[in-house]
Amino acid sequence: MTERVLTGITTTGTPHLGNYVGAIRPAIVASRAPGVESFFFLADYHALIKCDDPARIERSRLEIAATWLAAGLDTQRVTFYRQSDIPEITELTWLLTCVTAKGQMNRAHAYKAATDVNAAAGEDIDAGVTMGLFCYPILMAADILMFNAHRVPVGRDQVQHIEMARDVAQRFNHLFGAGRELFVLPQAEIEEAVATLPGLDGRKMSKSYDNTIPLFEGGERGLKEAVARIVTDSRLPGEPKDPDASHLVTIYDAFAADDAARQTFRDELRAGLAWGEAKQRLVALIEGEIGPMRARYAELMAHPERIEAALQEGARKARAIATPFLAELRHAVGLRPMVAVAAPAKAQAATAKAALPDFKQYREGGAFFFKLTSPQGAVLLQSTPIAEGREAGAWVKRLKTEGAAALEGAPVQWDASAERVQVEAALATLVAAQD
Known part of the structure; x- marks a missing residue:
């Protein structure tokens, strides 16, 4: 079974030798292990909690992305993306916020540390505390649960956040899963063997x-x-x-x-x-x-458009998973297409069917074809010629049941006016309608 491993990279500061030995190098080595599907993301929304300097945020994103790529991160093998390029993550954050207890957030380490400092100084307990800091664990949970990561390598100070993500996932599954486990419960992976490099004075390099x-x-x-x-x-x-x-x-x-x-x-x-x-x-x-890595880093920094292209491709791969999954989650919580419910059963079924995307199969010139159309009749997806009708039918069945996951390797093309995200959302609607 393939396991998903997710690693977030905070985009503040410039990496040093300790970061390379303690985090970058071991994570890249681990991403090459068989049976592992790795997700690496630049946690730039998280960076906004700590930093309000736009120039520093912009520069740090570039330097950190260039560092990981120069150090050997294989973007063909892993999914490497910016958090801010995946709008589904922020929408999921809100869905999770609505099932997260405030008392649980009151106990988060970062928030408690801030309030302890304020109390010791005689200040109002929430002085200087933003909602970004307070809700940080929910955004982190959305990062993890959006891709149903099985394992999340973290330091000991982050274990509490993984436990919170598990709690929120369990609550969501219970409320909206209808017997299904919508979210995988992630496991924190503490890498005891990873080196902590000493600095020039012998203390931890920092x-x-x-x-x-x-x-x-x-x-x-x-x-x-x-x-x-x-x-x-x-x-x-x-x-x-x-x-x-x-x-x-x-x-x-x-x-x-x-x-x-x-x-x-x-x-x-x-x-x-x-x-x-x-x-x-x-x-x-x-x-x-x-x-050799420094030479690659200098080349990348001189051509930031190459970094941008790698991140955009990573976002495309990430959204191919996130978009249909969010459509499924929307359906689960009741944010569904509106259809008549008062009509007789037969008419009600016809109305519901008419409101859904539809597959049509046909034969032309001795070959078999299928196409996916929107409820309004627009062609979203068109097959290439297929020799056997049975094969065409099998592909339609897979697309209806597996959704966007079946697009890889499918004999299809889509109309230039239809974005891939529209196709994936339509497939997700069909998958959800069969549940």
């Missing part, structure tokens, strides 16, 4: 500590200058060093090819390798991995 090593910024020179500032002890060249007490060695370990290389470096330090030489070796090791 911009708030001003101890980061740049990933791409400043080029190779910037990398050398940062590594040169790594704090070491005062032991001179020739004196034995303790590798287990050095955070320089921890950084080296994160980039070494294997355990043998790590052990060799430790042995040389114990034998008296100078710290200056050790830092030069560290720069060469990091540069060997990061240098």
Whole structure:
């Protein structure tokens, strides 16, 4: 069974070496595993909660997207998109908001932290708290549930939000599922083995500590200058060093090819390798991995239209899933097409059928065809010639029961005036009508 894994990337700031080792590299490696369908998105709506500087938001989205692509994210294999390009997510946020208890949001860590600070300062408990901050967990739940992700890799501080998403999904399923599980209940995946890279001073690498090593910024020179500032002890060249007490060695370990290389470096330090030489070796090791990525990053930053094209294609793939699913959710909560209900059963059925899109099958020139028309008679989808009538009928059945998922590989084309989203919405209506 294919599992869906979803990763959100907050678009504030510029990635550093710690971000690469702790999040970017392991996530890209995990996306290549067999049996995994990966979704990576730029959480730019989330960024608005923390940042009100439009220029910074714009620049950060570009830099972070370029970083992930330069680091090897395969957009042919994964779905890579901007949160703000998927309007279905914000609509789902409202549907979920309507079934989420305020008391549950009162207990969210981010909100409680803000109110605790205000209480300690003698301020009004909600001073400076926006509804964006307060409702942040609901938007995060919509991000996850929109694509029915099975697994969501997060840090321990985000586990509560995954539990909230599960609670909201269960409540929605109970209220509107009519016996069906509309939403998968996601699992938080805490990656204990993922490295937390130390910074220049030995504390966790963080911009708030001003101890980061740049990933791409400043080029190779910037990398050398940062590594040169790594704090070491005062032991001179020739004196034995303790590798287990050095955070320089921890950084080296994160980039070494294997355990043998790590052990060799430790042995040389114990034998008296100078710290200056050790830092030069560290720069060469990091540069060997990061240098080619930096060149790709510079190329992408010089051609932002390529990044935009990748994100638009990702949005198309994401919306191919989101649009029909949201149509199903709308139907579940009662936001349905209006049809007469007071007419006799036979007339009522005819009216309901007339209000639905319709498939028509026909034969022409020795070949078989089918087409999908809107309730108003407009052609939305047209098949190519099919040799056997049975095959044409089988495709119609699949499209009626599977919806947009059956479009991949189907012998179809659509009228230039009909957008794909219209076709997918029409198919979703037919799927929902059969339930």
